[in-house]
Amino acid sequence: MEKTKSRKPHAMMIPYPLQGHVIPFVHLAIKLASHGFTITFVNTESIHHHISTARQGDAGDIFSAARSSGQLDIRYTTVSDGFPLGFDRSLNHDQFFEGILHVFPAHVDDLIAKISRRGDDPPVTCLIADTFYVWSSMICDKHDLVNVSFWTEPALVLNLYYHLDLLISNGHFKSLDNREDVIDYVPGVEAIDPKDLMSYLQVSDKDVDTNTVVYRIIFKAFKDVKRADFVLCNTIQELEPDSLSALQAKQPVYAIGPVFSTQSVVPTSLWAESDCTEWLTGKPAGSVLYVSFGSYAHVGKKEIVEIAHGLLLSGLSFIWVLRPDIVGSDVPDFLPAGFVDQAQGRGLLVQWCSQMAVISNPVIGGFLTHCGWNSILESVWSGLPLLCYPLLTDQFTNRKLVVDDWRIGINLCEKKTVTREQVSANVRKLMMNGETSSELRNNVGKVKRHLKDAVTAVGSSETNFNSFVGEVRDKIETKLCNIISR
Numbered sequence: 418m419e420k421t422k423s424r425k426p427h428a429m430m431i432p433y434p435l436q437g438h439v440i441p442f443v444h445l446a447i448k449l450a451s452h453g454f455t456i457t458f459v460n461t462e463s464i465h466h467h468i469s470t471a472r473q474g475d476a477g478d479i480f481s482a483a484r485s486s487g488q489l490d491i492r493y494t495t496v497s498d499g500f501p502l503g504f505d506r507s508l509n510h511d512q513f514f515e516g517i518l519h520v521f522p523a524h525v526d527d528l529i530a531k532i533s534r535r536g537d538d539p540p541v542t543c544l545i546a547d548t549f550y551v552w553s554s555m556i557c558d559k560h561d562l563v564n565v566s567f568w569t570e571p572a573l574v575l576n577l578y579y580h581l582d583l584l585i586s587n588g589h590f591k592s593l594d595n596r597e598d599v600i601d602y603v604p605g606v607e608a609i610d611p612k613d614l615m616s617y618l619q620v621s622d623k624d625v626d627t628n629t630v631v632y633r634i635i636f637k638a639f640k641d642v643k644r645a646d647f648v649l650c651n652t653i654q655e656l657e658p659d660s661l662s663a664l665q666a667k668q669p670v671y672a673i674g675p676v677f678s679t680q681s682v683v684p685t686s687l688w689a690e691s692d693c694t695e696w697l698t699g700k701p702a703g704s705v706l707y708v709s710f711g712s713y714a715h716v717g718k719k720e721i722v723e724i725a726h727g728l729l730l731s732g733l734s735f736i737w738v739l740r741p742d743i744v745g746s747d748v749p750d751f752l753p754a755g756f757v758d759q760a761q762g763r764g765l766l767v768q769w770c771s772q773m774a775v776i777s778n779p780v781i782g783g784f785l786t787h788c789g790w791n792s793i794l795e796s797v798w799s800g801l802p803l804l805c806y807p808l809l810t811d812q813f814t815n816r817k818l819v820v821d822d823w824r825i826g827i828n829l830c831e832k833k834t835v836t837r838e839q840v841s842a843n844v845r846k847l848m849m850n851g852e853t854s855s856e857l858r859n860n861v862g863k864v865k866r867h868l869k870d871a872v873t874a875v876g877s878s879e880t881n882f883n884s885f886v887g888e889v890r891d892k893i894e895t896k897l898c899n900i901i902s903r
């Protein structure tokens with residue numbers, strides 16, 4: 418026992434190669450390192466290449482500034498996802514995910530073996546991988562690693578995927594055409610409408626092919642997570658007590674959110690950030706709407722045109738983040754003719770920005786969002802009510818939390834089709850003084866309190882995080898003892 422006790426825990430962390438997963442993983446890495454962990458952080462070469470291109474040069478070791486400011490033992494490395502750098506992963510979505518499913522784990526396996534042969538000190542003893550990876554338990558078994566799954570979405574979403582078997586046996590999977598009745602049999606979920614399920618579950622039996630790669634990932638990942646030693650969730654115990662309790666009844670699950678640092682020195686953006694500070698300076702507090710649909714979802718050209726007209730019609734100021742591939746990386750022109758001129762002075766269009774920096778500016782008064790989970794947490798942290806336009810995956814379920822449960826946001830429209838009149842009316846409802854806006858702001862203040870309290874020294878997330886650190890250390894020690902005594 419003595420031999421192993423002095424060793425620091427060494428965790429390899431592997432985020433899913435998507436913006437909304439890399440960001441919380443980076444913040445978790447810093448937090449763990451500041452609690453005495455050695456971290457080997459692994460980005461795909463493609464993610465690293467995007468971060469570098471966004472910074473117009475090689476980003477090098479993205480943790481170098483964090484390491485020197487906090488004396489943290491974070492090592493950074495990259496691994497191939499199986500595709501050449503020039504391969505358009507956004508345009509060739511399914512092919513890319515086939516690689517993530519089948520080829521990427523071979524590269525991860527090879528990397529761990531290489532690090533082990535190199536004799537790194539301390540040795541890697543733990544893997545913290547994204548819950549969407551289907552191969553974590555296989556890799557952990559092979560390399561004798563403690564298996565930690567990091568879930569970057571709400572506990573409700575994990576809970577629903579976790580109980581996919583119940584949705585299937587009750588006929589609520591692939592039943593878009595024939596089931597509208599409430600789902601009330603998932604442990605920890607009092608009631609949820611089928612329309613609020615994740616998009617992959619809201620499909621019709623006659624149209625969907627469940628042999629496609631996303632379904633194979635979903636079917637496998639949420640079986641594999643059940644084999645994890647620990648699950649970390651980027652949520653807050655007080656906000657999702659029932660889903661968390663249901664999951665915690667099955668295995669050790671820790672709500673440790675919100676996992677972010679407001680002043681991160683680690684570059685993570687996959688697109689070049691525009692600085693919006695000057696444009697915001699001097700504008701009245703709460704007067705500008707922030708609009709972003711995140712890093713991954715695409716929006717139809719027709720919808721972009723309606724949103725553009727709606728923003729103009731609203732008469733309010735806005736910052737609109739429009740990724741170059743928002744419609745598709747093969748559709749470069751999507752804004753209505755004359756829009757840029759008409760928006761001049763009142764609207765700022767950027768391809769990307771430091772969202773946390775922009776929305777924490779007091780000039781921002783609301784957030785038109787696709788309901789990505791990070792964006793929701795960041796918006797609440799900044800005290801901003803939300804205008805919700807979910808597009809795919811967990812965003813429909815996240816919308817339910819925001820609009821129906823916590824009442825901190827309103828819907829942009831009922832279905833995906835949106836009109837300029839709806840955009841204008843709802844932007845004004847969100848932003849202008851009035852009953853709805855003040856009620857939303859009041860509620861968002863209460864939810865924000867939960868977030869801020871959770872990360873104080875005695876808060877739930879901090880307490881859960883400390884318990885996790887203690888438990889994982891013990892588990893690592895036991896594992897090392899077993900290896901030595903073999």
Ligand code: UDP
Pocket residue numbers: 436437438440686709710711712713714738768769770771772773788789790791792793795
């Ligand atoms: N983000 C950013 N700049 C932007 C737009 C988004 O830094 O211009 C960040 C945002 O702060 C969040 C992440 O990208 O942390 C997006 O994650 P989210 O879960 O909201 O959506 P996803 O991109 O996964 O759909």
